Amino acid sequence: MKLTDDIKDKLERLSVLSIEFLDRQWSHGALAGNPGEMERLRTIVWENLWRGRIDPHDLDWNPDPPAPELIAKGLLYIHELLTRGIWEDFKKELKYWKATSGPTIAPPGFEGLEQYGFISKDVNLKIKFPGEFMPVRCSVEGGTIHFFRSTVDAIPAFLDLLQGLPLDHLHFCGNVECDRFIVQTTGHARKFCSAKCQSVQFQRIKRDTDREAFNRYHRENYHQRKELEKRQALKKMKGGKAQGTNT
Ligand SMILES: [Zn+2]
Structure with missing residues (x-):
């Protein structure tokens, strides 16, 4: 503008x-x-x-x-x-x-009515x-x-x-x-x-991004671990059956 x-x-x-x-x-x-x-x-x-x-x-x-x-x-x-x-x-x-x-998104069922605005743009200040x-x-x-x-x-x-x-x-x-x-x-x-606030916020974003990476790593590891446990359990079961047929 x-x-x-x-x-x-x-x-x-x-x-x-x-x-x-x-x-x-x-x-x-x-x-x-x-x-x-x-x-x-x-x-x-x-x-x-x-x-x-x-x-x-x-x-x-x-x-x-x-x-x-x-x-x-x-x-x-x-x-x-x-x-x-x-x-x-x-x-x-x-x-x-x-x-x-920001751009208005209409709730479901009200599509096409975005231009009318859903958010009140005037208010009575007391x-x-x-x-x-x-x-x-x-x-x-x-x-x-x-x-x-x-x-x-x-x-x-x-x-x-x-x-x-x-x-x-x-x-x-x-x-x-x-x-x-x-x-x-x-x-x-x-x-x-201020420059101080800028640096504080950047540190926070960096930490949060790192935390997300940390969580993702552990989430993926969790799935891998579960997968491994499942396979081991299956192997044991099969082994057990094999033993059973032997006797
Ligand atoms: Zn500030």
Whole structure:
């Protein structure tokens, strides 16, 4: 599939956002105690999720005063909103779609109906909010209504980011024990998240292939052994008969 510049840009953004933010975890204390890392994460989210389109006066995102505890709280809220809210469920569905996106084989009795598809390709994802509600700050300072929308806007911004992305550029690491989400941003297929995972999976395949050879060897040997035992038993029987005729 030929990628448009818009899709290429989205793939890049999702790649950075998933590796650096969505698929990581922090405690509030660890984050608040590391202002440098918080600033880096805030830039990543600001650039790749909102693309800079966020109210600079939004108090959830830019608390006043800018206490590290409050900044960490805001960052973790967005993280939970996106991951538990939709990203984790979305990845599950994505895995299912990818596993079932091969050519469809009709069950017996339904031949010829392949083009109608037997696998559901749409699903109702349930967006969950941390807690019982989603807060949105509203201010009437200056006599007009003003919403600070960073929380509410995070979800539409995320849906915009995912919209239109091609399935064959979204992967899960080929190392079955890693299974990390990876985005293919170029024409080169990415099957592993790292060289380490690639080597681990190759070792596993090699071991499994060797085990199969080992099993086959013993299976064949088993049949040979049984064959031999059968022949020996037959020989004994014949020998017995021969002895019997002698007496
Ligand atoms: Zn991996």
